[in-house]
Amino acid sequence: MRLASSPADIAIQTAKTRQSLQRRPQADLPGTLFKWLLISFTGFAIAFLGVLVVVMVNDGWSVLSGRLSGFLSNGFSQRSAQDAGVWQGIVGSVQIGIATALFAIPVGIATAIYLVEYATGGWFARAVELNVRNLAGVPSIVYGLLGLTVFVKTLDGFTQGKTVIAGGLTLAAMVLPIIVITSVEALKAVPQGIREAAYGVGATKWEVLSRQILPAAVSTILTGTVLSLARALGEAAPLILVGAATGFISFGDSNFLETFTGPFTALPVLIFNFARQPGEDWSANAAAASVVILILVLMINGAALYFRNRFEKKW
Amino acid sequence: MVETNNLNESAREEKKTTINLDPTISSMAASGGESTSDPSAAEVIFDVEKLDAFYGDFKALSNVSLQVYKSQVTAFIGPSGCGKSTFLRCFNRMNDLIEGARVEGTIKYRGADLYDEEVDPVEVRRRIGMVFQKPNPFPKSIFENVAYGPRLSGVKKSKLAETVEKSLRRSALWDEVKDRLSASAYGLSGGQQQRLCIARAIAVQPDVVLMDEPCSALDPIATARIEELITELKSEYTIVIVTHNMQQAARMSDQTAFFSVALDSHGSRTGELVEFDKTETIFTNPNDSRTEAYITGRVG
Amino acid sequence: MTTISAEELQTASGRRLRSSLARWMFLLASAITILISGLIIWTIASEAWTFASQVAADQLQTIGWFPRRGMFDIGTLILNSAQIAVVSMIVAVPSGLGAAIYLSEYAHPRVRRIMKPTLELLASVPSVVLGVFAISFITPVVLSKFFDEINFFNKLAAGIGVGLLVIPLIASISEDALRAVPRDLREASAGLGARKATTAIRVVIPAALSGLMAAIIVGFSRAIGETMVVTIASGGGDTSLFETSIKESGGTVTSAMAALGLGTDQVAGNDLAFQSLYFLGALLFIITLVMNMLGNLIVRRMQERY
Numbered sequence: 032m033r034l035a036s037s038p039a040d041i042a043i044q045t046a047k048t049r050q051s052l053q054r055r056p057q058a059d060l061p062g063t064l065f066k067w068l069l070i071s072f073t074g075f076a077i078a079f080l081g082v083l084v085v086v087m088v089n090d091g092w093s094v095l096s097g098r099l100s101g102f103l104s105n106g107f108s109q110r111s112a113q114d115a116g117v118w119q120g121i122v123g124s125v126q127i128g129i130a131t132a133l134f135a136i137p138v139g140i141a142t143a144i145y146l147v148e149y150a151t152g153g154w155f156a157r158a159v160e161l162n163v164r165n166l167a168g169v170p171s172i173v174y175g176l177l178g179l180t181v182f183v184k185t186l187d188g189f190t191q192g193k194t195v196i197a198g199g200l201t202l203a204a205m206v207l208p209i210i211v212i213t214s215v216e217a218l219k220a221v222p223q224g225i226r227e228a229a230y231g232v233g234a235t236k237w238e239v240l241s242r243q244i245l246p247a248a249v250s251t252i253l254t255g256t257v258l259s260l261a262r263a264l265g266e267a268a269p270l271i272l273v274g275a276a277t278g279f280i281s282f283g284d285s286n287f288l289e290t291f292t293g294p295f296t297a298l299p300v301l302i303f304n305f306a307r308q309p310g311e312d313w314s315a316n317a318a319a320a321s322v323v324i325l326i327l328v329l330m331i332n333g334a335a336l337y338f339r340n341r342f343e344k345k346w
Numbered sequence: 347m348v349e350t351n352n353l354n355e356s357a358r359e360e361k362k363t364t365i366n367l368d369p370t371i372s373s374m375a376a377s378g379g380e381s382t383s384d385p386s387a388a389e390v391i392f393d394v395e396k397l398d399a400f401y402g403d404f405k406a407l408s409n410v411s412l413q414v415y416k417s418q419v420t421a422f423i424g425p426s427g428c429g430k431s432t433f434l435r436c437f438n439r440m441n442d443l444i445e446g447a448r449v450e451g452t453i454k455y456r457g458a459d460l461y462d463e464e465v466d467p468v469e470v471r472r473r474i475g476m477v478f479q480k481p482n483p484f485p486k487s488i489f490e491n492v493a494y495g496p497r498l499s500g501v502k503k504s505k506l507a508e509t510v511e512k513s514l515r516r517s518a519l520w521d522e523v524k525d526r527l528s529a530s531a532y533g534l535s536g537g538q539q540q541r542l543c544i545a546r547a548i549a550v551q552p553d554v555v556l557m558d559e560p561c562s563a564l565d566p567i568a569t570a571r572i573e574e575l576i577t578e579l580k581s582e583y584t585i586v587i588v589t590h591n592m593q594q595a596a597r598m599s600d601q602t603a604f605f606s607v608a609l610d611s612h613g614s615r616t617g618e619l620v621e622f623d624k625t626e627t628i629f630t631n632p633n634d635s636r637t638e639a640y641i642t643g644r645v646g
Numbered sequence: 647m648t649t650i651s652a653e654e655l656q657t658a659s660g661r662r663l664r665s666s667l668a669r670w671m672f673l674l675a676s677a678i679t680i681l682i683s684g685l686i687i688w689t690i691a692s693e694a695w696t697f698a699s700q701v702a703a704d705q706l707q708t709i710g711w712f713p714r715r716g717m718f719d720i721g722t723l724i725l726n727s728a729q730i731a732v733v734s735m736i737v738a739v740p741s742g743l744g745a746a747i748y749l750s751e752y753a754h755p756r757v758r759r760i761m762k763p764t765l766e767l768l769a770s771v772p773s774v775v776l777g778v779f780a781i782s783f784i785t786p787v788v789l790s791k792f793f794d795e796i797n798f799f800n801k802l803a804a805g806i807g808v809g810l811l812v813i814p815l816i817a818s819i820s821e822d823a824l825r826a827v828p829r830d831l832r833e834a835s836a837g838l839g840a841r842k843a844t845t846a847i848r849v850v851i852p853a854a855l856s857g858l859m860a861a862i863i864v865g866f867s868r869a870i871g872e873t874m875v876v877t878i879a880s881g882g883g884d885t886s887l888f889e890t891s892i893k894e895s896g897g898t899v900t901s902a903m904a905a906l907g908l909g910t911d912q913v914a915g916n917d918l919a920f921q922s923l924y925f926l927g928a929l930l931f932i933i934t935l936v937m938n939m940l941g942n943l944i945v946r947r948m949q950e951r952y
Contacts, residue, residue, distance in 0.1 A: 077765075141672050145672035236669070321775040
């Protein structure tokens with residue numbers, strides 16, 4: 032760069048510098064292109080959700096607008112597409128959800144407590160941690176195999192074979208690792224200072240846990256739990272293996288408690304069944320059922336996220 | 347000038363503590379603190395003999411021996427990393443919570459070996475309370491913070507309110523919070539939170555209160571109030587305080603222990619006790635040259 | 647002088663007991679997770695071994711997968727699984743990575759606060775719904791525009807469906823990886839006069855590279871393990887002829903398992919067909935386990951670095 036010597040030179044140099052400092056938007060074409068590329072990729076992901084919802088509502092419109100109440104209250108009828116409904120699926124899903132929650136939540140949270148508060152660093156803790164992380168990645172259908180062999184056949188006395196209890200245990204096994212992982216994160220987020228203060232005043236480990244740490248972590252744990260249950264709600268593959276009815280089932284005369292030990296089905300399995308049947312009427316049923324499950328799942332997720340934001344602990 | 351805190355009912359002489367603006371430390375040491383005629387004639391609460399503290403293989407403290415006397419403020423001073431906090435946490439077995447921490451040597455509390463197998467650290471911590479460097483109130487109401495400890499000790503529900511009020515009055519916080527006991531403790535200022543932590547600690551009626559740099563996270567005004575509080579509390583509790591602030595030690599304590607870092611036989615760093623004596627002696631006429639170097643600011 | 651003895655420093659026995667009891671309960675709970683792993687391995691291993699030891703070599707290399715006729719061409723299934731997984735990656739990686747980079751490097755905080763929960767909602771769409779979406783929209787509306795002749799059930803549609811399913815997974819792991827890169831690096835780059843795109847491409851992405859790779863590996867593993875989308879969209883019949891074109895239908899390892907599971911009552915007679923279910927399960931388990939362990943290892947190493 033030439034040294035400016037005269038006032039005219041200085042003026043020219045100043046102008047050039049000022050010009051170079053203003054990077055005109057058109058000159059940064061590659062940068063802008065990149066940014067818009069990213070935006071389009073992101074938009075694609077979000078857009079597809081919108082398209083999905085629109086398509087499902089559109090395809091299922093005849094069912095949703097025409098006979099919604101019938102659709103929600105009828106059973107799965109093989110005879111006529113016009114009569115089919117998702118009632119048994121909803122009942123089954125609720126029952127399985129209860130069973131899953133009963134089995135997975137206590138064990139999951141307890142395991143997380145052990146990993147964070149008791150056995151840090153020991154070989155057993157590390158084995159459990161590694162194991163949980165691996166289990167989280169096992170495909171859902173493999174849990175179905177587990178369910179078929181252990182819960183349906185071996186534990187037949189407890190579960191009475193192909194029932195919602197077996198289904199619940201199977202999904203509980205699937206959801207357990209996720210509950211452990213989210214609970215561990217929630218517990219680790221509790222500041223160490225609170226633990227020290229609680230011990231410092233002369234409390235036993237159980238007292239510190241039950242009176243300070245768990246109450247502080249409970250909202251985060253709850254959110255994670257609800258989200259993982261919502262995921263379980265949408266699973267069909269493991270339930271198929273465990274014997275969810277894919278054909279006509281009837282509750283017959285059994286009362287509510289007895290249905291826990293009888294043939295069962297679930298909402299996602301029903302959708303699968305509808306989708307397998309030929310013909311436009313069944314497709315409409317499948318789409319309508321998809322809308323139902325989407326509403327349920329999105330509602331649960333939305334509620335969980337909302338609660339997480341409202342009760343987020345600010346340390 | 348620091349305003350007096352009006353602590354009612356206790357038949358304590360109300361002493362106005364003034365912060366001496368004269369920068370000479372020696373004059374502060376001579377005038378500060380409520381020393382009895384001869385500190386070492388008082389009852390021994392802690393008797394430490396040849397204590398070594400380890401974190402795994404790392405020796406944090408070597409060969410520390412001293413005594414802590416009843417109803418006095420004992421200060422631990424020294425540069426960073428010389429094991430003062432580690433040493434303090436040995437007194438209430440807080441180090442047990444750290445993986446790989448262990449001690450060798452003895453600490454006797456009123457004659458009983460603190461690290462004896464029979465001893466339950468939970469009870470130790472009830473009798474020997476602690477206030478931490480960063481105020482750490484529970485994410486609960488002010489009332490619940492103070493009530494936590496007494497509840498565990500079995501104080502009946504009917505007496506809880508009374509206990510909480512007593513503790514809050516003693517920590518000079520009652521007047522500021524009496525109308526909002528059910529408000530979250532996180533709404534208090536830093537200084538107030540620390541006084542709440544002090545109230546929480548004394549609510550279980552401990553014998554000793556350990557303080558790990560209680561003012562280092564606070565502004566000067568809050569610091570002054572806490573220092574005043576400590577001086578008042580000392581008539582009822584034995585207080586051991588770790589502080590980075592020499593002047594603070596000179597102002598408030600009766601006995602001072604100076605720690606420093608040394609190289610042990612293997613050439614690795616370890617903390618050791620250089621000198622332990624009456625505060626006045628340490629700050630005006632220390633025996634060890636290292637003490638003098640630290641006091642006069644020649645070394646950090 | 648008030649002295650005390652060591653024995654006096656005790657807590658009430660009730661409190662101590664409760665604490666010890668609690669410890670054992672938590673320990674027991676953790677043991678259950680190990681039990682589950684053991685059970686999975688046990689259930690699969692024995693039956694899979696039976697299959698492997700009894701099946702004849704020529705049964706494993708036939709014209710296709712026809713379990714009830716004793717034809718177990720694993721190659722068919724593996725090829726289909728791989729094809730669908732690759733297609734899904736082509737859909738999921740640009741979108742997932744792109745969304746992650748955009749959210750982490752470019753997006754306004756307000757935009758992030760809306761987009762992140764939306765992506766999480768995406769993740770909760772059940773796979774059966776995506777299967778329905780594939781046969782009611784992707785194939786008839788989208789693919790028929792590009793191809794004159796395409797089977798109603800085809801692997802391409804299934805691949806796209808699986809890809810859509812996996813986008814949120816890749817996006818979330820990638821975003822964690824990108825955000826783990828310390829701010830200092832970005833600031834240093836900006837301080838040297840680099841524009842945002844340059845910083846992102848030349849500084850942040852290379853720094854987060856291992857985490858991004860982990861995201862892809864985990865996504866791929868998830869794609870391989872996906873069952874329902876494939877079963878619905880790519881022909882869930884329990885037989886598959888060996889076919890390389892993605893315009894045709896084909897069953898994967900997972901959909902073959904589902905088909906076998908559906909007909910468990912019917913295959914009771916033909917033993918090897920039933921055991922093949924476990925053999926496939928073993929195969930699937932091992933492949934996904936290896937990939938997930940790899941992904942986890944990379945993620946952990948990345949966390950340690952920062």
